[in-house]
Amino acid sequence: xxxxxxxxxxxxxxxxxxxxxxxxxxxxxxxxxxxxxxxxxxxxxxxxxxxxxxxxxxxxxxxxxxxxxxxxxxxxxxxxxxxxxxxxxxxxxxxxxxxxxxxxxxxxxxxxxxxxxxxxxxxxxxxxxxxxxxxxxxxxxxxxxxxxxxxxxxxxxxxxxxxxxxxxxxxxxxxxxxxxx
Amino acid sequence: xxxxxxxxxxxxxxxxxxxxxxxxxxxxxxxxxxxxxxxxxxxxxxxxxxxxxxxxxxxxxxxxxxxxxxxxxxxxxxxxxxxxxxxxxxxxxxxxxxxx
Numbered sequence: 233x234x235x236x237x238x239x240x241x242x243x244x245x246x247x248x249x250x251x252x253x254x255x256x257x258x259x260x261x262x263x264x265x266x267x268x269x270x271x272x273x274x275x276x277x278x279x280x281x282x283x284x285x286x287x288x289x290x291x292x293x294x295x296x297x298x299x300x301x302x303x304x305x306x307x308x309x310x311x312x313x314x315x316x317x318x319x320x321x322x323x324x325x326x327x328x329x330x331x332x333x334x335x336x337x338x339x340x341x342x343x344x345x346x347x348x349x350x351x352x353x354x355x356x357x358x359x360x361x362x363x364x365x366x367x368x369x370x371x372x373x374x375x376x377x378x379x380x381x382x383x384x385x386x387x388x389x390x391x392x393x394x395x396x397x398x399x400x401x402x403x404x405x406x407x408x409x410x411x412x413x
Numbered sequence: 414x415x416x417x418x419x420x421x422x423x424x425x426x427x428x429x430x431x432x433x434x435x436x437x438x439x440x441x442x443x444x445x446x447x448x449x450x451x452x453x454x455x456x457x458x459x460x461x462x463x464x465x466x467x468x469x470x471x472x473x474x475x476x477x478x479x480x481x482x483x484x485x486x487x488x489x490x491x492x493x494x495x496x497x498x499x500x501x502x503x504x505x506x507x508x509x510x511x512x513x
Binding site: 260269271275276279280285293297373374404 | 416417419420421423424425427428429430431432433434435436437439440441442443444446447
């Protein structure tokens, strides 16, 4: 399930899964209702993976258009959320590769800032992470997902999730000059 | 507040700043760009390949079965297919004897 979806009460999850099922059958209004419900969460996730706000909304829109076209490949409405999250994640990573805007880790400036005295410059902090690390950090810290939930949402192994998380936190620790778990 | 909570809060506030489009506007825009499109019917890639492989297997089995049938019944009649082996031997297959 997608990050926001997993936090919803069971009756809401069931309701949304039913809407996804109707959309899968070709119901345009049901799909519009789904888009409305998941839009803010998907945009927030896309921003985090991209490391900036620009392009996130266009990317999510494109992903949702493709999602509509490929809805019939889904086995059930319940898998819609994790499927769309994966789609946005992969498109965001591909988008960054195509634009060649990735900040090489070796060249990233990691000058510590101190949390107690300064606000965090989030885009700058995200720039020292890879897109994969950003996705894991976002799902872990913001959405409170467990390793297995992140594994399912991104379609990667649990070991890979742990590696991304450990490396990301190490870099953030150095950048922020604070202790993070 | 723990450092982790502080970072999580800042990241959440940054990521969840209101998008330029609301969910309803995004839904309308996506609906417009879709036009009259409907979800594409499921197209299996493996099915045609699998069907071709099975057909080829059946053809090979049928060929050998037919050859044995020809050897067992040299006088049998019916529609034939003939080809010549590299050794010069001509092989005639009675298609009516080809059995799955």
